Amino acid sequence: MVAPIPEQLTPELVFREYAPRIYQIARRMLGNDADAEDVTQDVLLQVVRKLDTFRGQSQLGTWLHRVTVNAALAHRQKRANRQKYETSENIDELATVEGPTGPVNRWNELPEEPVLAAEQAEIIEQAIGTLPEPFRDVYILADVEGLANSEIGEMLGLSLPAVKSRLHRARLRMRDALAPHFEGGLAS
Amino acid sequence: MNCQQLLQVLLDYVSRELVVEQCETVEIHIRSCERCSILVTSYKHTVRIAKALPKCGQLPPTLEARLRQAMAAHLKDDAGTTQG
Numbered sequence: 685m686v687a688p689i690p691e692q693l694t695p696e697l698v699f700r701e702y703a704p705r706i707y708q709i710a711r712r713m714l715g716n717d718a719d720a721e722d723v724t725q726d727v728l729l730q731v732v733r734k735l736d737t738f739r740g741q742s743q744l745g746t747w748l749h750r751v752t753v754n755a756a757l758a759h760r761q762k763r764a765n766r767q768k769y770e771t772s773e774n775i776d777e778l779a780t781v782e783g784p785t786g787p788v789n790r791w792n793e794l795p796e797e798p799v800l801a802a803e804q805a806e807i808i809e810q811a812i813g814t815l816p817e818p819f820r821d822v823y824i825l826a827d828v829e830g831l832a833n834s835e836i837g838e839m840l841g842l843s844l845p846a847v848k849s850r851l852h853r854a855r856l857r858m859r860d861a862l863a864p865h866f867e868g869g870l871a872s
Numbered sequence: 873m874n875c876q877q878l879l880q881v882l883l884d885y886v887s888r889e890l891v892v893e894q895c896e897t898v899e900i901h902i903r904s905c906e907r908c909s910i911l912v913t914s915y916k917h918t919v920r921i922a923k924a925l926p927k928c929g930q931l932p933p934t935l936e937a938r939l940r941q942a943m944a945a946h947l948k949d950d951a952g953t954t955q956g
Binding site for chain 1: 875876879880882883884907910911913914915917918919920921922923924925926927928929930931932935936938939940942943946947950
């Protein structure tokens with residue numbers, strides 16, 4: 685069997701395949717459309733500028749995550765609108781993680797690969813938007829984008845335990861936020 | 873194992889990063905603690921739900937136009953530089 689010839693990387697292909705993805709990551713990280721639009725333009729131009737240096741789409745995909753994350757973080761700092769996460773809790777320590785304090789109820793059964801209704805996706809996006817930035821960044825990259833914890837650590841300048849701790853806290857918060865929408869019954 | 877200890881290893885348990893013995897300890901606790909059993913299941917569902925979110929968003933038409941314009945201007949500049 686002959687391997688398919690890879691599609692040549694052109695500005696048009698990059699625009700079509702990657703601009704919506706860059707925009708989605710930036711929008712989730714920054715939480716607003718205007719900032720995400722600026723970041724998308726910034727990243728897209730960076731990609732077009734360096735197009736000749738990529739051997740194929742797989743290499744470009746990895747690089748894009750990194751550049752998009754860096755651009756989003758830089759944009760956040762430039763705007764000086766960083767939401768301070770002031771707390772006495774050490775967010776990078778797994779040992780201090782706390783679970784839900786109230787009652788926990790069973791969730792509805794979920795297929796291995798669920799298909800979300802638009803309304804459910806919107807609820808999840810809103811819940812992501814309420815996560816404090818240190819948790820949100822890690823959560824988006826790990827659970828939504830599917831990057832490895834070690835890769836996320838490199839991108840965000842965090843140790844592996846710190847990535848895990850933030851991810852765990854983010855998941856627990858997401859679980860609490862989503863529970864009312866996905867619960868199916870009380871525990872006996 | 874108690875509930876707080878389970879919470880500390882939950883992420884590694886769900887990612888299957890625990891050694892067999894630790895994994896068994898977690899499962900023994902889950903079998904005897906309904907609250908933790910529900911917590912673990914709903915935590916796994918939370919992970920699965922996030923993976924199901926769309927990776928690409930529809931570009932707003934105004935943004936699409938703006939990006940195309942910026943790209944065209946950039947490519948034009950680039951061509952000018954190369955020629956000059």
